[in-house]
Amino acid sequence: MTHIPYIIVLGNEKGGTGKSTVSMHLITSLLRQGYAVGSIDVDARQGTLTRYVENRTLRKNAKQQDLPLPTHIPLFKSEMGDRTQAEADEQTRFDQTINNLKDMDYIVIDTPGSDSYLSRLAHSYADTLITPLNDSFIDLDMLVRVNSDSLTIVKPSTYSEMVWDQKKQKAIRSGGSIDWIVLRNRLSSLNSRNKEEMEKVLGALSKRIGFRTLPGFGERVIFRELFLSGLTLLDMRENNMTMSLSHIAAKQELASLMDMIQLPKTQKKAAKVG
Ligand SMILES: Nc1ncnc2c1ncn2[C@@H]1O[C@H](COP(=O)(O)OP(=O)(O)OP(=O)(O)O)[C@@H](O)[C@H]1O
Numbered sequence: 001m002t003h004i005p006y007i008i009v010l011g012n013e014k015g016g017t018g019k020s021t022v023s024m025h026l027i028t029s030l031l032r033q034g035y036a037v038g039s040i041d042v043d044a045r046q047g048t049l050t051r052y053v054e055n056r057t058l059r060k061n062a063k064q065q066d067l068p069l070p071t072h073i074p075l076f077k078s079e080m081g082d083r084t085q086a087e088a089d090e091q092t093r094f095d096q097t098i099n100n101l102k103d104m105d106y107i108v109i110d111t112p113g114s115d116s117y118l119s120r121l122a123h124s125y126a127d128t129l130i131t132p133l134n135d136s137f138i139d140l141d142m143l144v145r146v147n148s149d150s151l152t153i154v155k156p157s158t159y160s161e162m163v164w165d166q167k168k169q170k171a172i173r174s175g176g177s178i179d180w181i182v183l184r185n186r187l188s189s190l191n192s193r194n195k196e197e198m199e200k201v202l203g204a205l206s207k208r209i210g211f212r213t214l215p216g217f218g219e220r221v222i223f224r225e226l227f228l229s230g231l232t233l234l235d236m237r238e239n240n241m242t243m244s245l246s247h248i249a250a251k252q253e254l255a256s257l258m259d260m261i262q263l264p265k266t267q268k269k270a271a272k273v274g
């Protein structure tokens, strides 16, 4: 039986919601569990994930640390002027990239915070799509138009419609489906009216548009302070950091996220890479 890697895509056409941050933490978590992980940066122009992996590689080599690494491939937009040719070129290079990573257990794909053909293509290959969302009605606007008085849903917005289209593309191509997860990121520990209202709208919306919501990461410095060293909170030993209460809570958030994503257990467990 041929082995097909399980594909996790991080997507949201709203910028700065945590796609690259969540990507890197998922990758490290899967690597630390001993899986072979491929990663693709479809946002190669900005290159946040690419640089995170580069920083990790530099760290590993400089300090001779046993840091597991993904097999990482940045994917740039086609430079062809003609749109049809450019899309064909991107399709070919995307297929080649997936093929180059065919021996991986998982592939994690980070996408840009804006619409592009490559990003749509990546969405249509997702087995699991994770959409991080800040607790703000500005971020929610990308998913749905909400009536401000009654907090009722007026209609799905651009990004939801795009995901719906890519679900259809995937069904046509392979008969497969996409498990769509909306992840609330940078949650404050305080209860607020805004938080409750977001919860209410997301609950109603999830049934209507077809996603499930998960609590993601809290607003914590540890999720952003290790970028330059290429480390994450799962590499605290390599960073000689003592665990604070906030670090322990962050680790729990990541562990429970990995649990609730419910990745298939049937994957081949590869020898530890790196
Ligand atoms: N849980 C968190 N706690 C604290 N800071 C966070 C958290 N998640 C993300 N950030 C910070 O928020 C900013 C945006 O995160 P990130 O770059 O991961 O978002 P993105 O969706 O990939 O953005 P873009 O759309 O530009 O690619 C970064 O400065 C990051 O360090």
Ligand SMILES: [Mg+2]
Residues within 6 Å of the ligand: 019, 020, 021, 043, 048, 049, 110, 111, 112, 113
């Ligand atoms: Mg990003």
